[in-house]
Amino acid sequence: MLRRLRRRIPFEAAWFAMADPATLLFTDAVRFEMPPELTPRFVEDEFLREDVNKWVELANAGTSNSLHVAAGGDLHTSYRYREILEPAGFGDELRAALVVSGICWGFICLHRGRGDSVFTVQEAQALTREAPGMAIALRESLLAEAVEAGGDEVGVITLAPDLTLLGMSPQAERWLAELSDEMWPSTHELPPFVLAVAGRLVSASGSAHARLRTAAGTWLKVSATRLSGNAVPAQVAVVLAPARPIEVADVLMSAYSLTQRERGVTSLLLRGYTTKEGAAELGIAALTFQQHLKSIFEKTGVHSRGELAAELLAGHYQPRMREGRRVGPSGWFASI
Numbered sequence: 042m043l044r045r046l047r048r049r050i051p052f053e054a055a056w057f058a059m060a061d062p063a064t065l066l067f068t069d070a071v072r073f074e075m076p077p078e079l080t081p082r083f084v085e086d087e088f089l090r091e092d093v094n095k096w097v098e099l100a101n102a103g104t105s106n107s108l109h110v111a112a113g114g115d116l117h118t119s120y121r122y123r124e125i126l127e128p129a130g131f132g133d134e135l136r137a138a139l140v141v142s143g144i145c146w147g148f149i150c151l152h153r154g155r156g157d158s159v160f161t162v163q164e165a166q167a168l169t170r171e172a173p174g175m176a177i178a179l180r181e182s183l184l185a186e187a188v189e190a191g192g193d194e195v196g197v198i199t200l201a202p203d204l205t206l207l208g209m210s211p212q213a214e215r216w217l218a219e220l221s222d223e224m225w226p227s228t229h230e231l232p233p234f235v236l237a238v239a240g241r242l243v244s245a246s247g248s249a250h251a252r253l254r255t256a257a258g259t260w261l262k263v264s265a266t267r268l269s270g271n272a273v274p275a276q277v278a279v280v281l282a283p284a285r286p287i288e289v290a291d292v293l294m295s296a297y298s299l300t301q302r303e304r305g306v307t308s309l310l311l312r313g314y315t316t317k318e319g320a321a322e323l324g325i326a327a328l329t330f331q332q333h334l335k336s337i338f339e340k341t342g343v344h345s346r347g348e349l350a351a352e353l354l355a356g357h358y359q360p361r362m363r364e365g366r367r368v369g370p371s372g373w374f375a376s377i
Contacts, residue, residue, distance in 0.1 A: 042175055043073055050164045052151035054131065056083075059147045059179055060139075064311045065100050066350065067148060075152070079129060086121045088351035093119055094136055097313030100145040105137035105168040107160040126152070133159040137168045139176035146179040196281040198231070199268075200239050206231060207276065216281045219255035238265045239277045252284050260284040297340045306333045310346050 043055055058070035070080075086092055094111035108119055108126075116122040116133065126134065132153045139147040151168070153160065196213025200206060217225065217232065225232040234251055241249035242265040250264040262284040268276040299307065302323075309319040320330040334346075343349045 042178065043071075046151075046168075046171065049167060050135070050151060050160070051153075052135070053154040053157070054152040056150045056152075057147070058149075059183075060096075060100075060145050062144045062146060064350075065097055065145055065313065066311075067096075076129065079125060082125050083121070084351065086125060088347035089345070090120050090347075092121050094134075096136070096138060096148050099136055099148075100138035100140060101313050103138065103140045103143075103172075105135060105165045105172065107165055108134045108136075109159040110162070110165070127155060130155050132157050135160040135165060135168060137172045139172050139179060141173045141176035141180070144176075144180075146176045149175065194283055198235060198279040198281070200277040200279065202243070202275040202277070204231075204236055204239055204243070204277070213281055216255070216261060219257045219259065221256040234263060235279050238263050239279050241265070242267065242277060299337060299340060303333050303337050303340075306330065307337055307349070310334075310337075311350055 043057060046052075047055075054072075054074040056070060056072055056075050058067040060067050072080075087095060094106055094108050099106065108122060109116055112119045112122070116127075126132070132155045134153070135151040137149050138145050139149060149168075149172075151160070194212065196216045197210045198206070198213050199208040220232060234253060238249045238251050250262060252260060252262050254260050260283065261281055264280045264282075266278055266280070268278050305323060306319060309322060314322060316327050316330050316334070320327040323330065337349070338344060341349060341352070343352060
């Protein structure tokens with residue numbers, strides 16, 4: 042993509058990343074002639090500094106924009122330019138969120154050298170036209186990789202009505218191998234949480250599930266469901282799979298004792314909603330939204346929306362990026 046794009050829009054360096062559609066935080070990146078030591082500074086600028094042309098804004102607008110235009114024609118009004126780009130020998134940058142059908146699958150940033158001409162309006166329009174196709178390519182590449190991998194992230198444990206073990210898939214065995222001794226004190230028996238989830242299903246109607254973190258740091262969702270059919274009367278399947286990011290966020294928000302309304306506000310904050318937009322989405326007054334926001338900051342120990350996003354990125358995304366985890370079809374990291 043970068044090679045093809047460079048023939049149409051000349052650039053000196055580039056940063057091209059996949060994004061988690063649930064939170065708009067990036068999960069994997071390709072750098073082209075971009076020094077890796079600049080990445081932490083870009084993260085700081087994105088979440089902790091007042092600046093223009095932020096990723097969330099572009100994702101919600103579904104368009105491209107250059108730093109020169111966003112800065113009103115004066116690059117030096119941008120902290121990112123003054124403190125990061127110019128000292129590193131770069132000039133203007135052109136950013137786009139890769140959005141298709143209202144869902145953001147990635148970001149791209151093209152850089153010109155210091156002293157080069159700024160990106161033109163026509164070049165920004167060209168990148169805007171290319172962005173949906175690039176988003177589709179990212180989405181399809183994740184789906185293709187998942188098919189090639191054989192869907193090995195999901196593990197299944199089959200139990201009889203009395204909760205005795207009937208069978209277990211290889212991936213379920215691998216998930217259980219990641220458990221700590223506290224979670225699974227005796228490997229000769231099923232872990233207590235598996236029996237608890239299955240037991241809740243048997244004793245009640247509907248579904249039952251739980252979420253837990255393995256010793257390797259992966260969040261798992263454990264769900265139980267009844268199997269149907271004459272060949273498997275009353276059998277129970279317990280499914281182990283990586284928790285989706287929005288489910289992990291829900292666990293973290295519970296740990297901070299956020300109310301249901303505060304969780305809804307937090308989800309909107311991560312997706313870049315303003316106070317006015319968030320209040321309208323939830324059907325509450327802007328002042329009420331701000332009061333929820335103040336409570337969220339007090340409970341989580343942060344002081345801004347950016348710090349909240351940065352905390353999630355640093356604690357739950359960047360460690361997996363450093364481990365080289367591949368990204369699954371949901372936009373979140375695969376297990377292995």
